[in-house]
Amino acid sequence: MNGAAPYSLRRRLVWLLTGTVAAIWLLSALLVYQRAHHQADVLLDAQLTQVADTLLAIVAGGEVEHFVEELHESSRHNPVPVAYEVWHSKHGKWQRLVTSTGHSGFVSGVAPGFSEHLHLGARWRFYAVQDEDAEYRVVVGQAHAARAGLAREIGLSLLIPAGLALPLMALAIWGAVGRSLRPVETLARQVSALDARALAPLDESPALPKEIAPLRAALNALIRRVTEAFDNERRFTADAAHELRTPLAALKVQAQVALRAQTADSQQHALAQVIAGVDRMTHLVEQLLTLARVDPARREIAPPLDPAEIIASVCAELLPQARRQGQSLTADAAPGCTIAVTAAWLQIALRNLVDNALRYAGEGARIEVRLARSGSDCVITVADDGPGVAPALRSQLSARFVRGEVEGEGCGLGLSIVARIATLSQAKLELSDGLPRADGGYGFAATLRFSSTSSQTRSDPAG
Amino acid sequence: MRILLVEDDRMLGDGLQAGLTQAGYAVDWLRDGEAAVAALSTETFAAVVLDLGLPKRDGLSVLQWLRGRHDATPVLILTARDQLEDKVRGLDLGADDYVLKPFDLDEIAARLRALERRAHGRPEPVLAVGEIELNPAARTVTRAGQAVELTPREFDLLQVLLQNADHVLTRRALEEQLYTWNEAVDSNALEVHVHHLRRKLGNELIRTVRGVGYMASSTSAPA
Numbered sequence: 097m098n099g100a101a102p103y104s105l106r107r108r109l110v111w112l113l114t115g116t117v118a119a120i121w122l123l124s125a126l127l128v129y130q131r132a133h134h135q136a137d138v139l140l141d142a143q144l145t146q147v148a149d150t151l152l153a154i155v156a157g158g159e160v161e162h163f164v165e166e167l168h169e170s171s172r173h174n175p176v177p178v179a180y181e182v183w184h185s186k187h188g189k190w191q192r193l194v195t196s197t198g199h200s201g202f203v204s205g206v207a208p209g210f211s212e213h214l215h216l217g218a219r220w221r222f223y224a225v226q227d228e229d230a231e232y233r234v235v236v237g238q239a240h241a242a243r244a245g246l247a248r249e250i251g252l253s254l255l256i257p258a259g260l261a262l263p264l265m266a267l268a269i270w271g272a273v274g275r276s277l278r279p280v281e282t283l284a285r286q287v288s289a290l291d292a293r294a295l296a297p298l299d300e301s302p303a304l305p306k307e308i309a310p311l312r313a314a315l316n317a318l319i320r321r322v323t324e325a326f327d328n329e330r331r332f333t334a335d336a337a338h339e340l341r342t343p344l345a346a347l348k349v350q351a352q353v354a355l356r357a358q359t360a361d362s363q364q365h366a367l368a369q370v371i372a373g374v375d376r377m378t379h380l381v382e383q384l385l386t387l388a389r390v391d392p393a394r395r396e397i398a399p400p401l402d403p404a405e406i407i408a409s410v411c412a413e414l415l416p417q418a419r420r421q422g423q424s425l426t427a428d429a430a431p432g433c434t435i436a437v438t439a440a441w442l443q444i445a446l447r448n449l450v451d452n453a454l455r456y457a458g459e460g461a462r463i464e465v466r467l468a469r470s471g472s473d474c475v476i477t478v479a480d481d482g483p484g485v486a487p488a489l490r491s492q493l494s495a496r497f498v499r500g501e502v503e504g505e506g507c508g509l510g511l512s513i514v515a516r517i518a519t520l521s522q523a524k525l526e527l528s529d530g531l532p533r534a535d536g537g538y539g540f541a542a543t544l545r546f547s548s549t550s551s552q553t554r555s556d557p558a559g
Numbered sequence: 560m561r562i563l564l565v566e567d568d569r570m571l572g573d574g575l576q577a578g579l580t581q582a583g584y585a586v587d588w589l590r591d592g593e594a595a596v597a598a599l600s601t602e603t604f605a606a607v608v609l610d611l612g613l614p615k616r617d618g619l620s621v622l623q624w625l626r627g628r629h630d631a632t633p634v635l636i637l638t639a640r641d642q643l644e645d646k647v648r649g650l651d652l653g654a655d656d657y658v659l660k661p662f663d664l665d666e667i668a669a670r671l672r673a674l675e676r677r678a679h680g681r682p683e684p685v686l687a688v689g690e691i692e693l694n695p696a697a698r699t700v701t702r703a704g705q706a707v708e709l710t711p712r713e714f715d716l717l718q719v720l721l722q723n724a725d726h727v728l729t730r731r732a733l734e735e736q737l738y739t740w741n742e743a744v745d746s747n748a749l750e751v752h753v754h755h756l757r758r759k760l761g762n763e764l765i766r767t768v769r770g771v772g773y774m775a776s777s778t779s780a781p782a
Binding site: 337338339341342343344345346347348349350352353356357358362365366369372373376 | 568570571573574575577578581637639640641659660661662663664665
């Protein structure tokens with residue numbers, strides 16, 4: 097809604113269509129008029145020559161007086177369409193001999209052939225012809241208006257029905273457009289009837305025209321996506337509540353056991369469990385908050401960065417924990433990798449991957465963080481030589497609250513967080529075999545594959 | 560009373576085992592569904608406390624398997640799932656009770672006592688044979704109205720015998736119901752406990768069925 101005044105599609109279509117038709121009609125009338133004018137010229141010029149030639153033949157035949165009388169007589173009943181004059185030359189001097197009725201004399205000295213002159217304030221076309229001895233000359237003339245009138249009549253005969261038809265056409269278009277837009281109104285009614293709290297796709301059974309069906313399909317696709325996101329969030333809240341119940345139950349039970357313990361040993365044990373339980377819940381709550389913080393809305397436009405420094409800082413942060421558990425944690429970062437990722441997110445993802453390895457690889461395990469280039473990609477791998485994860489189970493690991501088969505104090509959110517960051521950063525999270533173990537098996541490895549900034553153009557969002 | 564606890568969460572399992580042991584139960588604790596099925600197929604428990612979200616085999620699947628072999632062992636479900644359909648499904652699959660996490664230890668113990676009572680077809684909470692009365696909730700025993708001091712093991716043995724009054728219980732059945740896997744059982748421990756019980760409650764109550772086992776009997780006349 098940018099404030100532009102809404103316009104009526106129907107009115108616009110009526111104006112556009114009738115306007116176009118009217119213009120086409122007008123143009124064709126104009127063309128017809130010109131063509132008719134030209135035809136009239138040819139026709140009337142032929143008439144002029146014919147009349148002139150006939151008159152000349154009669155005049156030259158020497159029956160001038162008789163003919164003139166007859167002509168006058170007959171033209172009283174059948175008016176000749178042209179005006180004429182007959183001139184006679186005597187001793188080199190031209191004399192008007194005859195003039196058609198109702199005409200004062202033409203301009204004198206009309207040269208033989210076609211010519212146009214002003215006559216009685218209007219444009220006239222003349223044709224003059226004389227006999228071989230230059231004794232008689234006949235001039236016929238016709239007002240130009242006659243020709244234009246003829247052409248105009250033909251042109252108008254085309255315009256008048258158009259003028260009558262146009263309003264009818266506008267009315268028909270008005271009705272047809274209204275009818276055609278009815279599905280849009282129906283669709284609008286369906287959409288406005290949607291309940292935001294319980295979104296359901298629009299009923300696809302009413303048939304829609306091909307032009308509007310994509311709108312409904314797109315709306316339904318959007319509704320499904322939104323519903324899925326809603327459901328996801330709702331499920332997450334339910335899952336989170338469930339996940340909080342078990343540690344809460346453990347806390348309560350351990351506290352009750354401590355209260356009733358009859359030996360100092362069992363009381364100590366139960367109290368230690370209570371403290372460990374609080375630590376565990378703290379971790380769970382922190383992870384939940386982290387997951388909430390990795391929100392697309394909070395994403396910063398990331399300048400390309402070299403992950404080596406972040407890898408080093410995460411390893412430094414977690415090294416004391418590794419030492420306590422007798423584990424070795426090493427980082428091997430090749431220089432020259434730049435990726436576009438929000439620095440804070442990469443840090444969260446890496447910390448979770450390394451923390452997972454520390455939790456689940458077991459005491460004395462070897463954990464390696466590697467940064468390498470692979471083609472145009474930058475690849476960060478966290479690998480361990482712990483018990484590993486069966487390939488069948490790997491695909492489930494990034495779901496929320498799913499833990500591996502191995503004993504650990506995790507809450508099952510670490511890989512969900514990493515997977516979410518990967519999706520939002522257009523990276524790929526791959527789970528695979530890790531480092532080789534002494535017994536011939538393999539540990540677990542998680543790989544984040546970022547397309548390097550140089551080839552960002554072809555990357556597309558994964559979600 | 561020996562019960563099987565199936566709970567994958569280490570801290571909760573540890574607490575429940577300790578708490579229910581304090582309440583007088585012999586608790587065996589397993590952490591996945593497969594192990595629970597293996598244990599239930601070979602041994603008898605007075606009741607099973609079953610978590611639903613278990614690794615390897617889901618709790619409901621364990622329950623279904625148990626009822627599928629016509630095993631009527633009382634099952635109490637512990638779960639974080641509070642949806643009504645989850646409860647209905649659990650109960651319809653043959654669970655006897657359903658407790659939502661987090662819960663109170665006392666409530667679990669009370670519900671387990673109720674389950675045992677119902678399993679033995681007794682409506683009243685106190686077990687009574689002759690002039691002996693045993694209160695499982697208070698863990699007290701009286702003889703003709705007079706309180707009798709028993710050790711926890713003696714109490715448990717007496718409870719099993721009274722619950723199965725007028726039925727002969729084999730030594731193996733008694734041991735199975737009294738001892739967890741972690742406890743070493745002396746070969747003559749049972750005899751010692753029976754001896755002590757007879758000393759405290761009189762000789763008529765517990766009869767030895769030679770070559771078979773023991774029986775608590777309300778008819779005081781020995782054969």
